[in-house]
Amino acid sequence: MTDSSSPSTVKARLPRGFADRGPAEIGATNSMLEAIRASYELYGFEAVETPFVEYTEALGKFLPDQDRPNEGVFSFQDDDEQWLSLRYDLTAPLARYVAENYDKLAKPYRSYRMGWVFRNEKPGPGRFRQFMQFDADTVGSASVAADAEICMMAADTLERLGIGRSDFVIKVNNRKVLDGVLEAAGLEGEGRAAQKLIVLRAIDKLDRLGADGVRMLLGPGRKDESGDFTRGADLAASAIERILAFTAARAPTNAATLDNLAAAVGASARGQEGVAELREMAALFAAAGYEGRILIDPAVVRGLEYYTGPVYEAELTFEVKDEHGRPVRFGSVGGGGRYDGLVARFRGEPVPATGFSIGVSRLVSALRAMNSPLVSGRNLRGPVVVLVLDRDQMPRYQKIVSDLRAAGIRAELYLGSAGMNAQLKYADRRGSPCAVIQGSNEREKGEATIRDLVLGAELAASTKDRADYLELRQRAQFAVAEGNIVDAVKEVLSRSK
Amino acid sequence: MTDSSSPSTVKARLPRGFADRGPAEIGATNSMLEAIRASYELYGFEAVETPFVEYTEALGKFLPDQDRPNEGVFSFQDDDEQWLSLRYDLTAPLARYVAENYDKLAKPYRSYRMGWVFRNEKPGPGRFRQFMQFDADTVGSASVAADAEICMMAADTLERLGIGRSDFVIKVNNRKVLDGVLEAAGLEGEGRAAQKLIVLRAIDKLDRLGADGVRMLLGPGRKDESGDFTRGADLAASAIERILAFTAARAPTNAATLDNLAAAVGASARGQEGVAELREMAALFAAAGYEGRILIDPAVVRGLEYYTGPVYEAELTFEVKDEHGRPVRFGSVGGGGRYDGLVARFRGEPVPATGFSIGVSRLVSALRAMNSPLVSGRNLRGPVVVLVLDRDQMPRYQKIVSDLRAAGIRAELYLGSAGMNAQLKYADRRGSPCAVIQGSNEREKGEATIRDLVLGAELAASTKDRADYLELRQRAQFAVAEGNIVDAVKEVLSRSK
Numbered sequence: 002m003t004d005s006s007s008p009s010t011v012k013a014r015l016p017r018g019f020a021d022r023g024p025a026e027i028g029a030t031n032s033m034l035e036a037i038r039a040s041y042e043l044y045g046f047e048a049v050e051t052p053f054v055e056y057t058e059a060l061g062k063f064l065p066d067q068d069r070p071n072e073g074v075f076s077f078q079d080d081d082e083q084w085l086s087l088r089y090d091l092t093a094p095l096a097r098y099v100a101e102n103y104d105k106l107a108k109p110y111r112s113y114r115m116g117w118v119f120r121n122e123k124p125g126p127g128r129f130r131q132f133m134q135f136d137a138d139t140v141g142s143a144s145v146a147a148d149a150e151i152c153m154m155a156a157d158t159l160e161r162l163g164i165g166r167s168d169f170v171i172k173v174n175n176r177k178v179l180d181g182v183l184e185a186a187g188l189e190g191e192g193r194a195a196q197k198l199i200v201l202r203a204i205d206k207l208d209r210l211g212a213d214g215v216r217m218l219l220g221p222g223r224k225d226e227s228g229d230f231t232r233g234a235d236l237a238a239s240a241i242e243r244i245l246a247f248t249a250a251r252a253p254t255n256a257a258t259l260d261n262l263a264a265a266v267g268a269s270a271r272g273q274e275g276v277a278e279l280r281e282m283a284a285l286f287a288a289a290g291y292e293g294r295i296l297i298d299p300a301v302v303r304g305l306e307y308y309t310g311p312v313y314e315a316e317l318t319f320e321v322k323d324e325h326g327r328p329v330r331f332g333s334v335g336g337g338g339r340y341d342g343l344v345a346r347f348r349g350e351p352v353p354a355t356g357f358s359i360g361v362s363r364l365v366s367a368l369r370a371m372n373s374p375l376v377s378g379r380n381l382r383g384p385v386v387v388l389v390l391d392r393d394q395m396p397r398y399q400k401i402v403s404d405l406r407a408a409g410i411r412a413e414l415y416l417g418s419a420g421m422n423a424q425l426k427y428a429d430r431r432g433s434p435c436a437v438i439q440g441s442n443e444r445e446k447g448e449a450t451i452r453d454l455v456l457g458a459e460l461a462a463s464t465k466d467r468a469d470y471l472e473l474r475q476r477a478q479f480a481v482a483e484g485n486i487v488d489a490v491k492e493v494l495s496r497s498k
Numbered sequence: 499m500t501d502s503s504s505p506s507t508v509k510a511r512l513p514r515g516f517a518d519r520g521p522a523e524i525g526a527t528n529s530m531l532e533a534i535r536a537s538y539e540l541y542g543f544e545a546v547e548t549p550f551v552e553y554t555e556a557l558g559k560f561l562p563d564q565d566r567p568n569e570g571v572f573s574f575q576d577d578d579e580q581w582l583s584l585r586y587d588l589t590a591p592l593a594r595y596v597a598e599n600y601d602k603l604a605k606p607y608r609s610y611r612m613g614w615v616f617r618n619e620k621p622g623p624g625r626f627r628q629f630m631q632f633d634a635d636t637v638g639s640a641s642v643a644a645d646a647e648i649c650m651m652a653a654d655t656l657e658r659l660g661i662g663r664s665d666f667v668i669k670v671n672n673r674k675v676l677d678g679v680l681e682a683a684g685l686e687g688e689g690r691a692a693q694k695l696i697v698l699r700a701i702d703k704l705d706r707l708g709a710d711g712v713r714m715l716l717g718p719g720r721k722d723e724s725g726d727f728t729r730g731a732d733l734a735a736s737a738i739e740r741i742l743a744f745t746a747a748r749a750p751t752n753a754a755t756l757d758n759l760a761a762a763v764g765a766s767a768r769g770q771e772g773v774a775e776l777r778e779m780a781a782l783f784a785a786a787g788y789e790g791r792i793l794i795d796p797a798v799v800r801g802l803e804y805y806t807g808p809v810y811e812a813e814l815t816f817e818v819k820d821e822h823g824r825p826v827r828f829g830s831v832g833g834g835g836r837y838d839g840l841v842a843r844f845r846g847e848p849v850p851a852t853g854f855s856i857g858v859s860r861l862v863s864a865l866r867a868m869n870s871p872l873v874s875g876r877n878l879r880g881p882v883v884v885l886v887l888d889r890d891q892m893p894r895y896q897k898i899v900s901d902l903r904a905a906g907i908r909a910e911l912y913l914g915s916a917g918m919n920a921q922l923k924y925a926d927r928r929g930s931p932c933a934v935i936q937g938s939n940e941r942e943k944g945e946a947t948i949r950d951l952v953l954g955a956e957l958a959a960s961t962k963d964r965a966d967y968l969e970l971r972q973r974a975q976f977a978v979a980e981g982n983i984v985d986a987v988k989e990v991l992s993r994s995k
Contacts, residue, residue, distance in 0.1 A: 011555050013597035013844035016582055019549035021595055027545040043903050045881030045910030045928070048524040052516035052628050053550065053584075053614065054572075058508055075551075075582075077574045080618075085513055085572075087550075087584075098518055100510035107927035109913040117550065121577075131549050142913035146892055150911065153900070281892070288893030289900035347510035384542030395643050395778070396785030403650070403786035406540050413542030414647065416606040416639035430604035431542070 018124025019131055029376035030133070030365055033162065034115055036375065037135055037359065040158040044150065046111040046137050051094040053117070057084035059097045061346060075121045087119035091136040092343065092356060099140045099354075100347030108141030115361065129362075136337075138356030140344060145278045148173075148311040148339055148355045149285040155315045155335065155357055156294045162364075163373050168319045172298035175279050175311050176338070179204075179302060181272015182247045182265050186240040198306045199234040204248055205304040208332060212245055219244060248300040255283040258297045265299075278311060303338055311355065312338035321370050331367055335359035382497075383432030385412040385490055388424045390440045401437055401449070401486055408487045410494065428454060435493045437486060451489045452478045455497045515621025516628055526873035527862055530659065531612055531632065533872065534856065537655040538610040538634050541647065546609045548591035550616075554581035556594045558843060572618045584616040588633040589840065589853060596637045596851075597844030605638030612858065626859075633834075635853030637841060642775045645670075645808040645836055645852045646782040652812045652832065652854055653791045659861075660870050665816045669795035672776050672808050673835070676701075676799055678769015679744045679762050683737040695803045696731040701745055702801040705829060709742055716741060745797040752780040755794045762796075775808060800835055808852065809835035818867050828864055832856035879994075880929030882909040882987055885921045887937045898934055898946070898983055905984045907991065925951060932990045934983060948986045949975045952994045 015021065022030075038048075057063060057070045063084075070076035075087040088094050091114055099110065115135040124130055137154065139147040152171050159169045183189060183197065203218035210218070217223035219241045222233035236244070243265075250261040259280055266272025279297055286295045303312040314336035320328040337357035344352035368376045387402045389395065398414055405412035415424045421438075428436045438450040456477040460470070467473075481489040512518065519527075535545075554560060554567045560581075567573035572584040585591050588611055596607060612632040621627055634651065636644040649668050656666045680686060680694065700715035707715070714720035716738040719730035733741070740762075747758040756777055763769025776794055783792045800809040811833035817825040834854035841849035865873045884899045886892065895911055902909035912921045918935075925933045935947040953974040957967070978986040 010846040011558070011843050013556065013594050014553070015549070015594075015598065016551050016553055016580075017576070017578075019551055021549070021599075022547040024544040024546065027547055043906070043908050045883075045908060047521040049521065050519040050524060052512070052518070054513050054516055054616075054628065056511065056513055059510065061508075072577075075574055077572055079514070080569075081514075083513075097510050097512075101512065102518075107924055111910065119551075131551065139913060143915065144892075144913050146896065146911060147913045149896070150913070157903070284893045285896045288897045290897075346508050349507040386542075395641075396781045399643065399646070399782045400785045400787075406654070409540070411540050411542060413608065414643060416636060416641050416644045416647070418640065427604055 016130075018122075018129055020129055026365070029369070030361060032375050033365055033368060034135065034361070036161050037115075037158055038113070040154065040161050041113040041137050043157075044111070044137075044154045046113045046154075048114060049095075049098065049112045050114050050116060051088070051091075051098050053087055053119075054085050055088055055094055055097060057086040059347075060086055060088065060093045062086055062089070062093075073121055075119050088116075089120055090118050091116055091134050091358065092138070092340065095136070095138055095140075095356070096340075096343040096354070097347065099352070100344050103348065103352075106141075109147065110140045111137070112140075113137040133361035135335075135359040135361055136356055138354060140352060140354040142355070143341075143353040145282050145311055145339075146285060147353075148313070149282040151337065151355060151357045152282070152295050152313050153286070153289060153291050155313070156291060158359075159315060159317075159334075162368060163375055164317065164367075164371070166294055168371070169294070169315065169317050171295040171313060171315050172301045173279065173282060173295060173311060173313045174297065174299055174301040175275035176302070176308050177271050177275025177310060178262055178266060178279065178299065179247070179275075181267070181269035181275060182244060183240075184269040184272065185265070185267040186236075186243045188236070188240060194306075196234050196236075199232070200236070200244065201302050201306065202304045203234060204244070204300065204302045207248060207300050208330075212249075215248075216241055216245060250299045251296070255286070255292065255297045258299070259283065262297075262299060275310070282311065301336075303336055305338075307340045307343055308338035309341045310339035312336070313357065315357075315359075317367050319371065331370065333360075334364045334367055382434055383411075383428075385410055385435050385437065385494075386424070386428040386431065386433045387412065387414050387437045388421060388428075388439070389415045390421060390438070391444075394439075394444065397444070398439070401439070401483075404487055405437075405490060408491070410487070410490060425452075425454075429458075434497055435490055437490065439483075443480065446480075447483050448480045449483055449486050450478060450480050451486070451493060453493045453496065513627075515619075515626055517626055523862070526866070527630070527858060529872050530862055530865060531858070533658050534612075534632055534655055535610070537651065537658050540654075541608070541634075541651045543608040543610040543634050543651075545611065546592075546595065547611050547613060548585070548588075548595050550584055550614070551582050552585055552591055552594060554583040556844075557583055557585065557590045559583055559586070559590075570618055572616050585613075586617055587615050588613055588631050588855065589635070589837065592633070592635055592637075592853070593837075593840040593851070594844065596849070597841050600845065600849075603638075606644065607637045608634070609637075610634040630858035632832075632856040632858055633853055635851060637849060637851040639852070640838075640850035642779050642808055642836075643782060644850075645810070646779040648834065648852060648854045649779070649792050649810050650783070650786060650788050652810070653788055655856075656812060656814075656831075659865060660872055661814065661864075661868070663791055665868070666791070666812065666814050668792040668810060668812050669798045670776065670779060670792060670808060670810045671794065671796055671798040672772035673799070673805050674768050674772025674775065674807060675759055675763060675796065676744070676772075678764070678766035678772060679741060681766040681769065682762070682764040683733075683740045685733070685737060691803075693731050693733075696729070697733070697741065698799050698803065699801045700731060701741070701797065701799045704745060704797050705827075709746075712745075713738055713742060747796045748793070752783070752789065752794045755796070756780065759794075759796060772807070779808065798833075800833055802835075804837045804840055805835035806838045807836035809833070810854065812854075812856070814864050816868065828867065830857075831861045831864055879931055880908075880925075882907055882932045882934065882991075883921070883925040883928065883930045884909065884911050884934045885918060885925075885936070886912045887918060887935070888941075891936075891941070894941070895936070898936070898980075901984055902934075902987060905988070907984070907987060922949075922951075926955075931994055932987055934987065936980075940977065943977075944980050945977045946980055946983050947975060947977050948983070948990060950990045950993065 062071045062074045064071050074089050117133050119131050156171050203215050219234050219236050224230045247265045252258045263276050301314045316333050317331035321331050323329045339355040341353045387398050389398050402412050402414045436452045559568045559571045561568050571586050614630050616628050653668050700712050704712050715730050716733050717730050721727045744762045749755045760773050798811045811830050813830050814828035818828050820826045836852040838850045884895050886895050899909050899911045933949045
């Protein structure tokens with residue numbers, strides 16, 4: 002029951018960590034999404050979408066050994082007591098979808114989707130609890146050619162968005178290589194899963210914390226600027242240095258990097274397998290002409306534990322200013338990797354899969370930072386406003402605005418109750434290029450006045466002694482016969498195109 | 499923590515009442531949304547979007563006199579104990595948005611938005627717990643010209659979607675008129691709110707239940723086919739007949755209908771006000787040339803209690819078959835009305851507003867039912883598939899597929915592990931127009947084979963003794979030099995355009 006009759010008022014406020022979006026942001030995001038969609042379609046990926054709600058169990062989001070959902074997700078119980086959660090990414094729901102529709106899908110199954118995801122986390126500046134991702138995944142291919150294809154698609158997509166080849170790089174690594182390094186450092190085995198996750202997340206912070214910060218996270222732990230302490234992996238000094246050396250193993254060419262990696266994994270069979278997969282991918286990049294845009298980089302590990310093979314990240318390399326005004330690389334706008342275990346949760350047999358996720362808001366920010374016409378060049382010109390001076394003549398004004406719309410001109414009738422000056426101010430706030438004015442004088446003559454608001458604003462800002470002032474003033478506001486309003490408005494609109 | 503290492507499998511299943519969407523539905527919906535957006539932009543409406551989550555209090559969705567959210571909404575508590583809910587429509591969040599940003603917005607404020615909404619209700623066939631609405635609202639205008647504009651916009655939008663003037667009607671009524679009729683029938687006063695809502699919902703079912711069904715709902719109540727009993731409004735027989743006569747007061751012209759309504763409200767001041775507002779709207783419709791497309795119809799009341807003035811509904815009048823194969827009118831695809839009280843909940847002062855909401859899935863179904871090219875004519879041709887016959891030649895195949903994509907041709911490399919016949923079958927399932935095949939023989943000659951899968955399928959279905967069989971067979975599969983693959987594929991694609 003809507004409580005609309007209550008006399009007490011309710012405070013109007015967004016929930017913490019959520020945001021409204023205005024026309025400029027919606028328009029910019031839609032243009033960008035359209036370009037990404039076109040790129041993914043070219044690669045043979047097809048659209049599929051899942052709902053916002055899944056069984057908590059399907060998301061794998063119960064707390065360990067408890068019947069309570071993880072606090073990081075928004076959860077609620079259905080009327081049959083089953084726990085439901087808002088999706089926290091687009092990968093887990095895709096795994097559910099593929100498992101549920103396995104026999105119907107032509108495999109390998111390439112698909113893409115964009116959508117909002119939700120995190121029940123402490124909100125902060127720039128940290129939202131609802132944000133948009135754009136994912137592409139190939140399910141049912143064990144070949145690293147599938148991973149390579151997605152890396153190339155990521156590169157093509159960034160170029161299609163107008164990001165030059167010198168301004169981005171796709172970095173590729175392989176979890177098996179890291180496993181090999183850990184093994185060679187004496188850190189293998191199932192019992193080490195939690196420790197390994199700490200190692201992954203530590204390496205993932207290299208960009209932000211540098212080698213010294215990561216060294217602390219691999220060792221005893223690290224206290225950040227706010228005083229918060231992050232537990233470390235408690236590795237021995239020799240293991241820490243071995244891992245740090247591995248992350249720094251990138252060489253000028255993919256071939257040289259691969260040789261470094263082969264040395265780093267030593268005799269580890271899993272490590273060697275990872276290096277061989279990276280060699281295969283490097284050959285595909287070279288054959289298709291992507292060398293230089295896609296680099297093997299051991300510093301890329303990705304913080305999610307479910308990756309099982311190749312991992313990759315799209316990084317923008319141009320500089321922007323950070324919050325202290327210092328130049329920093331823009332950084333990651335997306336990433337992904339192979340997750341052969343996620344669909345297996347449902348099917349009990351391994352189903353190979355690999356996928357890439359773009360952080361949509363972050364990519365829009367990047368395009369804004371580089372003044373991309375895709376997001377900033379949109380024509381945000383407001384509608385033509387037809388003023389209402391005599392309220393009893395509404396049908397007449399309505400006809401004018403209907404005629405304008407019928408001619409394809411964005412137009413509106415002023416619907417408020419203010420006077421003429423306030424109506425013109427309203428038209429300015431709306432970004433209107435032009436106003437149509439008809440008072441009783443004009444009406445009796447069968448005329449209307451057209452006011453060019455763009456030219457009018459220019460004139461108001463200029464001096465009256467310029468030579469063409471009078472001529473311009475005549476162009477900025479003039480009378481036309483009622484039957485010629487549409488043509489006159491068209492003429493005014495064509496001036497500022 | 500993702501529970502991906504668990505050996506026990508989880509059942510892959512959609513939550514009850516939710517649905518996945520495939521490429522055909524997503525494509526059809528997006529084309530339609532784009533057309534609606536263009537129509538709303540032409541009317542000067544601008545995009546705005548709110549998050550999926552609001553404070554339960556802001557939605558007005560607490561149970562009466564309790565601190566517990568209504569069971570009809572999905573709700574959960576934030577870590578500060580405040581109740582949050584998934585939005586159940588797009589109107590309540592807009593009211594919150596406008597109230598929160600009141601001084602920033604140029605008023606009257608015209609905006610549109612499309613988005614998913616959620617109902618925590620018992621799911622059933624065709625009844626989903628997540629569905630999409632497309633809304634347009636004007637806030638800050640008390641003039642019924644705002645309501646009239648939205649009705650005209652609804653008509654223009656349906657036409658833009660290819661629905662002919664004989665296939666739809668926008669029906670308009672006014673809650674004040676109904677109030678006048680109830681008053682004249684002795685049913686006025688605040689204490690009657692619950693009873694009035696029952697009356698509204700009963701009249702809203704006229705289309706589905708007919709006059710006899712509504713008569714029961716206005717009286718003692720009604721048992722439906724499944725045996726469920728719906729409580730009635732318990733009105734006296736004379737009041738029931740008066741209301742039913744009012745709903746049947748539509749005449750051949752708006753002018754004649756208005757005369758009937760003026761008689762039905764008798765001396766009620768509120769009723770007379772409603773009739774005057776409808777007269778004003780009818781004059782605007784006539785001036786702008788919408789007579790015949792927009793009809794005053796007393797049978798339209800809308801089931802929501804928050805409407806305060808004009809209410810309107812977009813109805814498709816062409817016939818489709820119902821579940822029993824009987825011809826029925828397609829019916830409503832959207833509706834709305836004036837809700838002057840919703841923003842007032844936050845601001846403590848009345849803020850006039852009116853808005854229209856389209857049921858997106860229902861409108862897509864309608865366009866499908868009429869074979870609209872907007873939703874069914876989309877080119878769903880699959881990608882060109884490059885077969886992989888020798889796995890050690892992946893880089894070579896990758897180059898072929900990259901060259902095709904660089905030429906703007908939707909293409910993919912086969913990434914599975916099956917043999918040639920299974921790969922061709924995969925290409926068929928994907929709807930591929932053409933396959934590129936290169937075995938060792940062809941490779942040694944520097945060639946590839948192009949197979950036209952469309953022509954190939956035609957030939958397979960025809961007889962071998964047609965005169966042009968051999969010539970066609972040659973066109974359906976032919977060899978080209980490696981350097982000419984892109985041109986050959988282009989030629990094949992141009993055949994089936």
